[in-house]
Amino acid sequence: MTSSNTAAAPATEKPPVSSRFTVGNILREPLLGPMVALVLAVIVFSAISDSFLNPQNVSLILQQSVVVGILAVGQTLIILTSGIDLSIGAVAVFGTIVMAQTAGANGPMVALGSTLLVCLAFGAINGGLVTVLRLPPFIVTLGTFTAIQAATRLLAGSETYRVEQGPLTFLGTSFKIGSFSTTYGVVAMLLVYLVMWYALSQTSWGKHIYAVGGNPQASNLSGIKSGRVLFSVYIVTGVIAAIAAWAALGRIPNADPNAYQNANLETITAVVIGGTSLFGGRGGVIGTLVGTLIVGVLRNGLTQAGVDSLYQNIATGILVIVAVAVDQFARRRSQ
Template sequence: MSDTVESAAAEFARRQHSPLQKVQHQLHGKPWLSPLFLLLVAFVAFFIATPTFLTATSMGILLQQTAVVACLAVGQTLVILTAGIDLSVGAIMVLSMMVMASLAQDGGMPGILALLLGFVLATAAGALNGFLVTRVNLPPFIVTLGTLSIFTAIALLYSGGSSIQAEHLPRILNILGEGFSIGDFRLTWGIVVVVIVYIVIGFVLAQTAWGRYVYAVGDDPESARLSGVPSKRILLGVYTVAGLIYGIAAWVLIGRAGAATPNAVPDANLQSITAVVIGGTSLFGGRGRLIGTAIGALIVQTLQFGLSQMGVDQQWRVLATGVLVIVAVAVDQWIRKVKA
């Protein structure tokens, strides 16, 4: 009898919600809905402003430009799901890229071995971040702010500040810049690799105990610990896996840029964090999906690409990105206040 009464009371409460509260509940359960709506609005707006925006050629270029940030954003999502943040994403990617390229330059080392060593280095860099957070008990912001400077300096010192062009690199390091065309629409293998990364990590988060533990640690670390979740081990694993993903992003970047340069993607940190936050992943941890991250990365690049086609200056594009971040965080705060 009591169960029936409680069920009826809950149903009555739901009916009393205003339209805005109903939207709030929907976004709380499916945080990727709001960025999807924003993406559709952006597509329509830019199509009206520049009719060439929605052409097959333009869409192919947009996806190619999105690939690197989208890949970095996967690792950033893992970290933010645990209520952390990683400011070293771009530095780890660039360091890994320069090591891969320098080792394999002009046949100095077999390309596959150089690629694997780049992955190992990126994974170790992520593990270092995780060690400092979990074993030394330093805040993720401070740790990754410090390693941002360290990894950036090492990359510059190691490379001597010089770029390495594609013709000096083996094909395996350049292959992700190649691809195939469907009419005027061109896809690169780099895009395919990023999609595979999303599928694999998405499956791990949704279908494995490790994925459930990641959400639990981000939602309430103390409760997770008391429930028997090995919180520190999970956190260390998150930063380590994120490092490997940054190494994959380095490989994608070489193919995309046609060169390895220590000054590549200077705003990678901002763009990856923006993509994750806009995609509905909460900065307070425990809530978010990779589908939202993918949409968020598309929004970031759509904004840059669309405004560029309109001839808007770079300064205004950066301004627009900053506004998007603030709005996304404000929406996240509002969604988290949802009431039963």
């Protein structure tokens, strides 16, 4: 009886670490780049200014980010569906005027309800024009932005309305956590992000948003009501604009028709820097929160360094172009 030596099967080798952390793999993680950028920005500005990481300054960055940060959540939803909303800031400003004017005669609760209804109506108009008439979101919201901005000035008579302390300015009330002081507006912003993160990641509605944004034809074939999903996104964006209007009066208790002129562009900046693709179907609100903080840290740090605001705008614009270029590169590699 002959015997033969049986060779042991070679163990499966894991790929070397370098092959797992390639540029392509990094770019497929939309949150990684913004997180690295935020950490680097904090390190650089804390080295430049000793007061940058002081609790008071960190609190200031968060408070300055509240209104745009809340609006950026709505912008994220729109961009995830491969659209864009140029009117969301104008809707919020219109809401502040309605809130201030209504409160004087009817009280704060009626004012808050009226603002919610008005912002919902604007969201429904945008959603209806996009879904029913199938008009491009860019053109629709550009038109409504122009109309709402003019309507705001007509409604306000180009005047600024002072809002008394009370429920309408509640989100500007500060409180302390140990030695750290912040406002309820910051809490409201974080709650909006938490709710929308859950909705996008844990509900079928959120999955449908990604499906519609990523491939609308395939989503229709799979039975998803794309029109309903799109319309609901614009409705939710209207609700978010109403919350931002409330937060704006908490931040500065004046309803000014000329406030937040660049909010539309700032929300798009936060969303794009946060890694959400302008082509839809990729990204999320956590990235947008990071993008909002990056913009806030950049502006605050450059201000402390004595850099003129015009140069700050240049730096922000360059950052947006870089973010879009990275998104384009990542998209091409994934195809």
